[in-house]
Amino acid sequence: MAFISSIISSTVLIANLSQILTNGPSLLGTLDAPTLPQFLTNNPLPHDYPWGRATAGGSSPWGDTPNTGVIRSYDWEISRGYLSPDGVNRSMMLINGQYPGPMIEANWGDTIQVTVHNNLLYREEGTSLHWHGLLQKETPWFDGVPSVSQCPIAPNRTFTYSFKADVYGTSWYHSHYSAQYADGLLGPMVIYGPAHAKYDYDLGPVILSDHFHTTYYEIVQNITGQSTVTPSDNNLINGKMNFDCSLALNGATCFPNAGLSKFKFTSGKTYRLRLINAGAEGLQKFTIDNHTLTIIANDFVPIRPYDTNVVTLGVGQRSDILVKAIGNPSDSFWMRSEISTNCSHTNQPTALAAIYYEDADTSLTPQSTRTSYEIKNCTNDAITLTEPLFRQSPPKEPAFTQDIDISFGTNATGAMVWMMNNQSFRANYDHPLLLLAKQGNTSYPDDPQWNVYDFKENKSIRLVVRTIDPLSHPMHLHGHNFWVVAQGTGKWDGTVTRHENPQRRDTQLLDVGNPYDPAGGASYIVLEFVADNPGVWPFHCHVAWHVSDGLYINIIERPQDITHRQIPSTMAQTCRDWADYSGHNVVDQIDSGE
Ligand SMILES: *[C@@H]1O[C@H](CO)[C@@H](O)[C@H](O)[C@H]1NC(C)=O
Numbered sequence: 001m002a003f004i005s006s007i008i009s010s011t012v013l014i015a016n017l018s019q020i021l022t023n024g025p026s027l028l029g030t031l032d033a034p035t036l037p038q039f040l041t042n043n044p045l046p047h048d049y050p051w052g053r054a055t056a057g058g059s060s061p062w063g064d065t066p067n068t069g070v071i072r073s074y075d076w077e078i079s080r081g082y083l084s085p086d087g088v089n090r091s092m093m094l095i096n097g098q099y100p101g102p103m104i105e106a107n108w109g110d111t112i113q114v115t116v117h118n119n120l121l122y123r124e125e126g127t128s129l130h131w132h133g134l135l136q137k138e139t140p141w142f143d144g145v146p147s148v149s150q151c152p153i154a155p156n157r158t159f160t161y162s163f164k165a166d167v168y169g170t171s172w173y174h175s176h177y178s179a180q181y182a183d184g185l186l187g188p189m190v191i192y193g194p195a196h197a198k199y200d201y202d203l204g205p206v207i208l209s210d211h212f213h214t215t216y217y218e219i220v221q222n223i224t225g226q227s228t229v230t231p232s233d234n235n236l237i238n239g240k241m242n243f244d245c246s247l248a249l250n251g252a253t254c255f256p257n258a259g260l261s262k263f264k265f266t267s268g269k270t271y272r273l274r275l276i277n278a279g280a281e282g283l284q285k286f287t288i289d290n291h292t293l294t295i296i297a298n299d300f301v302p303i304r305p306y307d308t309n310v311v312t313l314g315v316g317q318r319s320d321i322l323v324k325a326i327g328n329p330s331d332s333f334w335m336r337s338e339i340s341t342n343c344s345h346t347n348q349p350t351a352l353a354a355i356y357y358e359d360a361d362t363s364l365t366p367q368s369t370r371t372s373y374e375i376k377n378c379t380n381d382a383i384t385l386t387e388p389l390f391r392q393s394p395p396k397e398p399a400f401t402q403d404i405d406i407s408f409g410t411n412a413t414g415a416m417v418w419m420m421n422n423q424s425f426r427a428n429y430d431h432p433l434l435l436l437a438k439q440g441n442t443s444y445p446d447d448p449q450w451n452v453y454d455f456k457e458n459k460s461i462r463l464v465v466r467t468i469d470p471l472s473h474p475m476h477l478h479g480h481n482f483w484v485v486a487q488g489t490g491k492w493d494g495t496v497t498r499h500e501n502p503q504r505r506d507t508q509l510l511d512v513g514n515p516y517d518p519a520g521g522a523s524y525i526v527l528e529f530v531a532d533n534p535g536v537w538p539f540h541c542h543v544a545w546h547v548s549d550g551l552y553i554n555i556i557e558r559p560q561d562i563t564h565r566q567i568p569s570t571m572a573q574t575c576r577d578w579a580d581y582s583g584h585n586v587v588d589q590i591d592s593g594e
């Protein structure tokens with residue numbers, strides 16, 4: 001912590017590097033970043049709003065998706081480049097040269113269209129982009145998961161995603177190809193929808209992410225071999241932080257005081273902040289000195305607001321919060337995010353950003369005091385606290401219940417692997433499961449490592465997920481907002497928390513287990529969803545290194561309905577391009593593939 005104290009005790013907050021050297025052409029984290037609107041107005045407004053009469057508390061955020069007919073298009077080039085987000089110059093994977101990647105903005109019911117050019121050329125790699133938390137009900141083939149919904153986009157090839165903004169709120173997109181996103185292939189996604197809380201200004205995305213000075217490839221080489229974890233080197237807010245250059249790896253160029261993110265507050269106003277944990281491993285604890293935080297949404301689900309002084313976010317999770325600017329016009333305060341060292345591995349847990357009130361000198365260092373909080377377990381806030389605004393209850397009894405035990409071990413060749421029900425996952429990039437399912441092929445007896453759970457025509461599915469290993473896992477399901485009907489330790493007694501309206505979200509933390517507990521030592525979460533989205537949906541831990549080691553299954557939902565879908569022919573073309581590429585080049589699949 002000496003390093004953090006040294007930043008705080010300096011009087012002047014130096015920014016030695018220009019934004020273009022730390023983040024490329026991104027404005028996030030600078031005082032020039034615009035506040036966000038209530039919605040985008042360049043389209044007709046039926047009943048005053050792009051989404052018509054729909055409301056947050058009264059309309060199902062799925063099922064009732066409006067169709068605005070408006071297309072929001074983006075044109076992106078993915079390439080390697082050098083940036084120094086925290087002062088350490090490193091090779092990254094960038095979108096249009098920037099990190100974090102460009103922000104996607106759309107109204108609920110718009111169509112988002114993203115053309116991706118894979119320009120990863122001098123050390124070639126495939127790629128694909130996943131739109132975290134969108135349901136993809138109309139277009140499951142655009143979910144962006146190689147080996148599931150598509151073949152990877154081959155080097156020097158272009159692919160266009162086109163999908164509905166079918167839920168609203170805050171999220172992010174990221175590469176789903178190996179652990180590429182840990183090298184920077186990620187960005188924020190904001191979908192404007194019906195108001196469900198009152199505030200004056202939307203400050204936009206606040207991206208929290210652990211940061212590594214080595215490439216994902218070097219880290220994954222280690223963690224798929226015999227070595228243990230690689231701790232993160234730093235923690236960033238909107239892609240920025242300083243680093244203690246005396247700790248920089250041999251040979252790395254390091255600039256001290258690279259520069260922190262800065263935000264503006266006006267005394268008396270209320271701000272909306274869109275917190276996103278876009279890290280590879282670190283569980284984040286977010287605070288703002290002297291300010292109360294009101295949580296109004298978790299993932300894409302608006303909830304009944306409640307106050308807290310700390311927000312816990314596992315990798316992949318988001319919380320929208322309101323913050324009342326209670327300070328005086330000349331005040332400044334620290335925004336902090338700390339990687340929990342109980343739950344994650346890091347050499348530098350604290351990310352700092354400065355909040356300046358309207359009359360504060362933005363070149364000075366805030367001198368505020370850290371909010372204290374208890375870090376014990378590695379869970380989200382109690383599910384008794386988090387109640388969705390739009391009420392929905394799961395079926396009395398699920399049609400099918402699947403137990404899933406998570407464990408860690410070595411495979412037959414001695415490599416470390418994570419397993420679900422004793423089976424570690426490994427992708428086959430050449431045969432996307434959704435495209436096979438379209439042909440009626442849903443059984444792969446020779447490929448147990450594809451980890452397929454075919455729930456056939458079951459109308460609802462409950463997953464009882466348990467672990468006794470002493471690590472926590474943010475479990476993410478594609479294509480759904482699941483109910484979290486229970487969480488706890490020991491054996492679940494069947495009690496459902498608030499059956500009339502349990503918490504829903506798309507990622508939920510599974511607490512650490514205790515392998516030495518004579519009583520078993522399991523921790524569990526119980527998730528449930530209605531099978532209303534025919535497709536093949538990954539369910540996996542969102543810790544990049546755990547999914548690289550195979551902590552991943554594929555869920556097939558209503559396979560009969562998949563055979564009736566019209567899949568665009570660009571999907572087959574992408575596989576032909578990939579086959580052509582992989583037929584002439586060795587594809588170095590060092591991990592599970594996701
Ligand atoms: C970062 O390293 C690359 C490759 O060595 C170099 O071209 C670039 O100038 C460096 N950037 C800075 C800001 O030193």
Ligand SMILES: *[C@@H]1O[C@H](CO)[C@@H](O)[C@H](O)[C@H]1NC(C)=O
Nearest residue numbers: 119120121122124155156157
């Ligand atoms: C990329 O593709 C274009 C057209 O398909 C081709 O002309 C060019 O040589 C390719 N570039 C590389 C580096 O493979």
Ligand SMILES: *[C@@H]1O[C@H](CO)[C@@H](O)[C@H](O)[C@H]1NC(C)=O
Nearest residue numbers: 214215218219222227229230
């Ligand atoms: C990989 O493991 C080796 C041996 O333990 C270590 O020296 C190296 O620093 C590790 N690399 C990374 C990126 O963690």
Ligand SMILES: *[C@@H]1O[C@H](CO)[C@@H](O)[C@H](O)[C@H]1NC(C)=O
Nearest residue numbers: 289290327331368369370371
């Ligand atoms: C902020 O909180 C600290 C205690 O944590 C208190 O000492 C200080 O006076 C507060 N500052 C302001 C400006 O409210």
Ligand SMILES: *[C@@H]1O[C@H](CO)[C@@H](O)[C@H](O)[C@H]1NC(C)=O
Nearest residue numbers: 374375376377379382487488
């Ligand atoms: C986690 O710990 C906090 C405080 O230590 C406690 O209030 C909360 O109930 C715990 N959550 C769970 C799910 O055990």
Ligand SMILES: *[C@@H]1O[C@H](CO)[C@@H](O)[C@H](O)[C@H]1NC(C)=O
Nearest residue numbers: 224411412413415590591592
């Ligand atoms: C064990 O895992 C490693 C790393 O993912 C992989 O290369 C190897 O093929 C696996 N061995 C077996 C027998 O599955």
Ligand SMILES: *[C@@H]1O[C@H](CO)[C@@H](O)[C@H](O)[C@H]1NC(C)=O
Nearest residue numbers: 403404405407420421422423
């Ligand atoms: C996994 O393996 C353990 C130990 O071999 C065994 O006790 C357990 O029943 C297996 N679980 C499943 C779901 O096959």
Ligand SMILES: *[C@@H]1O[C@H](CO)[C@@H](O)[C@H](O)[C@H]1NC(C)=O
Nearest residue numbers: 431436440441442443444446
């Ligand atoms: C299903 O697809 C797999 C992978 O391509 C193939 O090995 C298998 O033979 C196919 N099964 C049927 C019944 O076509």
Ligand SMILES: *[C@@H]1O[C@H](CO)[C@@H](O)[C@H](O)[C@H]1NC(C)=O
Nearest residue numbers: 400453454455456457458459
């Ligand atoms: C429900 O899923 C189970 C497990 O895959 C399967 O055995 C069963 O046939 C399914 N039931 C229906 C009605 O499809």
Ligand SMILES: [Cu+2]
Nearest residue numbers: 473541543546
């Ligand atoms: Cu995990």
